[in-house]
Amino acid sequence: MWRSFRVGLLLSFGAIAAYSLQFIGLKWLTVPWYLPILGTVGALIALTSLGQRRAIGRYIGVTVLVLLASAEWLLVAKLSVLPTYAGPGTGQPFPAFAARFADGTPFTEANLKGDKETILIFFRGRW
Amino acid sequence: MIELGQLEKRHAEIEKNGLQVIVASVEGPDLAKQTQADFPHLRVVSDETKSLTNAIGGLHVGAAPDGGDAAAPTTFHIDTAGRVKWYFRPSRHLNRLSPDELLKAATQS
Numbered sequence: 001m002w003r004s005f006r007v008g009l010l011l012s013f014g015a016i017a018a019y020s021l022q023f024i025g026l027k028w029l030t031v032p033w034y035l036p037i038l039g040t041v042g043a044l045i046a047l048t049s050l051g052q053r054r055a056i057g058r059y060i061g062v063t064v065l066v067l068l069a070s071a072e073w074l075l076v077a078k079l080s081v082l083p084t085y086a087g088p089g090t091g092q093p094f095p096a097f098a099a100r101f102a103d104g105t106p107f108t109e110a111n112l113k114g115d116k117e118t119i120l121i122f123f124r125g126r127w
Numbered sequence: 128m129i130e131l132g133q134l135e136k137r138h139a140e141i142e143k144n145g146l147q148v149i150v151a152s153v154e155g156p157d158l159a160k161q162t163q164a165d166f167p168h169l170r171v172v173s174d175e176t177k178s179l180t181n182a183i184g185g186l187h188v189g190a191a192p193d194g195g196d197a198a199a200p201t202t203f204h205i206d207t208a209g210r211v212k213w214y215f216r217p218s219r220h221l222n223r224l225s226p227d228e229l230l231k232a233a234t235q236s
Binding site: 023027028029030031032076080081082083085086087088089090091092093094095096097098099100101102103104107109110112113114115116117118119120121122123124125126127 | 128129130131132133134141145146147148149150151152153154156158159160161162163170171172173174175176178179180181182183184185186187190191192197198199200201202203204205206207208209210211212213214216217218219220221222223225229233
């Protein structure tokens with residue numbers, strides 16, 4: 001049953017390592033559903049080890065894994081959800097707005113018309 | 128900003144397809160200047176008043192780490208007449224278009 005605990009730890013932290021590799025190493029920006037799934041499976045497997053031996057360290061370890069899996073579900077399923085799209089549809093003119101480029105020059109919908117097509121990307125921030 | 132780094136690396140290929148890339152956030156001019164310095168081949172916009180972000184219904188209230196608002200990640204392809212050719216808003220902010228997906232969509236539309 002010590003093996004169960006180790007397998008649980010391996011799955012849980014292995015999933016975190018895999019996401020780190022995906023995000024930082026490979027730069028694949030896709031939703032990591034495997035993260036909370038493997039975290040949950042790892043926590044459940046580790047939980048089975050309590051049936052054989054009930055040590056304080058093991059209880060703490062299982063609690064950590066359960067909290068970790070819960071946090072992963074919260075992040076992936078809830079906190080990362082974006083508002084429903086309510087902007088212009090395909091074929092519609094881009095609506096009017098007034099902003100500024102980083103050099104201070106004005107940026108309006110008029111700047112979107114010209115000899116080049118535009119890829120306009122909204123990003124969350126430097127953080 | 129992984130997405131911006133990927134676009135910066137592929138800027139020559141993107142421009143060769145007759146496209147200009149403009150990236151916008153609700154951050155103020157000081158942070159926009161820093162982002163512009165980091166990604167010199169992208170045109171960075173400071174939408175501090177949120178006029179641009181609100182125009183596309185893209186404000187994600189309370190999403191910034193300090194509790195402030197942020198722009199919901201959205202990509203638009205706009206033609207030379209200022210019309211939307213296509214747009215992409217993922218269901219979750221963990222998901223973005225890769226440069227390959229963007230180029231494929233932009234060149235095939």
